[in-house]
Amino acid sequence: MAYIPLPTPAEMNSWDTQAISAFGIREEILMENASREALHVLLELTGSITGKRVLAFMGSGNNGGDAAAVARHLHNLGADVLLLHTKPVREYHKTTGYHFKLARNIGTPHALLTPKNASRLLRAEQPDIIIDGLLGTGLRGPLSSDKASIIEHINSLGKKAFVLALDIPSGLNGTLGTVDPIAVRANSTVTFEAAKCGLVMPETDQWVGNLHVRPIGIPAQVQTTHPASHVGMTDNVLAFRRPLSEAMHKGSAGKVLIIGGSKGLTGAPHLSALGAMRSGAGYATIASPALLTQEIKAEQPEILTLDIGTSDEWPIHVPELLIRAIQHSDSLIIGPGMGRSDEAANFLRELIALRRPPTVFDADALYHLAEDKILLHSLSDSDILTPHPGEMARLTWKTISEIQADRLTSARLLDDTFKGAVILKGAASCVAQQGKPTVISPFSTPALAVAGSGDVLSGILGTHLAQGVPAREAACLGVYEHGLAGEFLEEEFPHRGNLPQEIAHALPKAVRKYIC
Incomplete structure (x- = not known):
C-alpha cells in the first residue's frame, strides 16, 4: 500500500458514525476497543503498572470516555489510579457516561477537577504515569484559560512522569497540527484506526511524541466508501x-x-x-x-x-x-x-x-x-x-x-x-x-x-x-x-x-x- 489514510477529525467522526449506523457496531464497543488498545500500548512502553501512581485526565467528550475506560483497566490491574473529571458525575451521559459508570462500579478512585482545586489536587503527589483524555480531536479555536491552566499542570507533572495521550494530545488541532496557546507534551500518543492529519504535520513531534496507530474495529468498507481527503506516503x-x-x-x-x-x-x-x-x-x-x-x-x-x-x-x-x-x-x-x-x-x-x-x-x-x-x-x-x-x-x-x-x-x-x-x-x-x-x-x-x-x-x-x-x-x-x-x-x-x-x-x- 503506497498510501495510508490520514483523515481529518470530521472524517474520522464520519467513520465512527458509519460503523455505528450502517454496521450496528455500538459506540460503547468502539470505545472499549480503543481503551484496550491504549492499555496494550502503555504496558508495552512501561512494563508492569502494579502499584504505580496514575493520574487520568477525563474531559467531557468521547476522549474523556476513553480515559475513564483506561483508568478502569489500570485500576483493575493494581495501579494506584485517580481519575480526574472536569465536570460533575451527573453531567456525563451517553457513551462517555456509560464508561465512567463502569469505572466507578469497580471502585476506580475519582475526583472533580476544577480551576479552584486543580493546584491542590495536582500538587498532592507526583504521578508515574499521566493519561491525557482532556480534549479530543474536535478542538477548534484557542483554549479556554481553564483548560490551558490544566494543561500547564499536566506538562509540569509530565517532566517526571510518562505521559500517554489518547487519540491526540490535548490542545493540538487535529486538522492543522497547530497549538493555541498550549498543548500537552506527550511521550507517546495512541491514536485510533488512523492517524489524524494534524498529528503528522511539521513540528508536532514535540507534543505527539512517538505515535502509535491502533485499530478499534471500524469496518474496512467504511474507509473504502468514505475515503480520507488526505493520505500519507509509505x-x-x-x-x-x-x-x-x-x-x-x-x-x-x-x-x-x-x-x-x-x-x-x-x-x-x-x-x-x-x-x-x-x-x-x-x-x-x-x-x-x-x-x-x-x-x-x-x-x-x-x-x-x-x-x-x-x-x-x-x-x-x-x-x-x-x-x-x-x-x-x-x-x-x-x-x-x-x-x-x-x-x-x-x-x-x-x-x-x-x-x-x-x-x-x-x-x-x-x-x-x-x-x-x-x-x-x-x-x-x-x-x-x-x-x-x-x-x-x-x-x-x-x-x-x-x-x-x-x-x-x-x-x-x-x-x-x-x-x-x-x-x-x-x-x-x-x-x-x-x-x-x-x-x-x-x-x-x-x-x-x-x-x-x-x-x-x-x-x-x-x-x-x-x-x-x-x-x-x-x-x-x-x-x-x-x-x-x-x-x-x-x-x-x-x-x-x-x-x-x-x-x-x-x-x-x-x-x-x-x-x-
Whole structure:
C-alpha cells in the first residue's frame, strides 16, 4: 500500500458514525476497543503498572470516555489510579457516561477537577504515569484559560512522569497540527484506526511524541466508501519506480532536458542535472545561454549542454535546435536559475506554447507563471509545479503566513487553474492534484534545508517523468526519494553542513536501503 489514510477529525467522526449506523457496531464497543488498545500500548512502553501512581485526565467528550475506560483497566490491574473529571458525575451521559459508570462500579478512585482545586489536587503527589483524555480531536479555536491552566499542570507533572495521550494530545488541532496557546507534551500518543492529519504535520513531534496507530474495529468498507481527503506516503511509494531491465540502455533510461541558467545562477541547472543523473536518467542535458554553458557544466563530463543564442541572455525566440532537442526528450525541467528578466519570461511563454513532453516547472519558471496566470491554464495534467511557500504565495495572491497556516488547503489552491501535480515544498511536503487526495510526505529533515536542494528535487522528478511515471506518482516518488536522501545524510551530518550536491550523490545509496 503506497498510501495510508490520514483523515481529518470530521472524517474520522464520519467513520465512527458509519460503523455505528450502517454496521450496528455500538459506540460503547468502539470505545472499549480503543481503551484496550491504549492499555496494550502503555504496558508495552512501561512494563508492569502494579502499584504505580496514575493520574487520568477525563474531559467531557468521547476522549474523556476513553480515559475513564483506561483508568478502569489500570485500576483493575493494581495501579494506584485517580481519575480526574472536569465536570460533575451527573453531567456525563451517553457513551462517555456509560464508561465512567463502569469505572466507578469497580471502585476506580475519582475526583472533580476544577480551576479552584486543580493546584491542590495536582500538587498532592507526583504521578508515574499521566493519561491525557482532556480534549479530543474536535478542538477548534484557542483554549479556554481553564483548560490551558490544566494543561500547564499536566506538562509540569509530565517532566517526571510518562505521559500517554489518547487519540491526540490535548490542545493540538487535529486538522492543522497547530497549538493555541498550549498543548500537552506527550511521550507517546495512541491514536485510533488512523492517524489524524494534524498529528503528522511539521513540528508536532514535540507534543505527539512517538505515535502509535491502533485499530478499534471500524469496518474496512467504511474507509473504502468514505475515503480520507488526505493520505500519507509509505515505503511502497518506491514501487512507482520504473523496473530495471538487463536490456536497458541510456536512451531507454530517460532523456531529461533542463532549460535554465542565467548570470549568477549557473549552479541551479547543474544541480538539477545531478539530481536527474543520480536518480537514474540515461541523459541529462542543460540548455542555457551560450556564454554560460561551460560554467554550468562545471567540468562534469556526464552533463551534456546545448548552447542557446550567442550571449549570456535568453534570445527573443526559441531556436530550432532547442525545438528539436525538446522533441527528442522524454521530459523537461524549466526554470532552475532561469532568471527573472523580460527575456526569460518571453522565452518561457514560447516554450509553453510548444508541443512538449511532461514538464517540471520550478524556481524562476514559477515566478513568471505567477506574473501571467493565464499560462497556468495552458499547462498539461502531465506537468508538475514545485513551489516553496513563497512561490505558492505569489501564485495564489496569498501571504507566506497564510500558506503556512494551513498547508493542506494551500496545496490545493491551484486546483481550479492547473490539472497537473503540485508539490508544496517544505517540511512534510504536500502533493496535490485535482480530484485526488492530498499526499503528505513523512519527511521533515533539516538536511534538505539548504539552497539548491529544490534543484536536486526537480532533477529527480524529471527522471521519473522521463521514465513514464505519471505526474502525481512521479511527484510522490521524487519527494520520497529526496526525503530518504536527506535522512541518509543526517547520519554523516547530524548537525547539518551538507551541500546540495551531496543530496544528489546520496540518492542511490539511500534508495538502495529500501529496494534491495
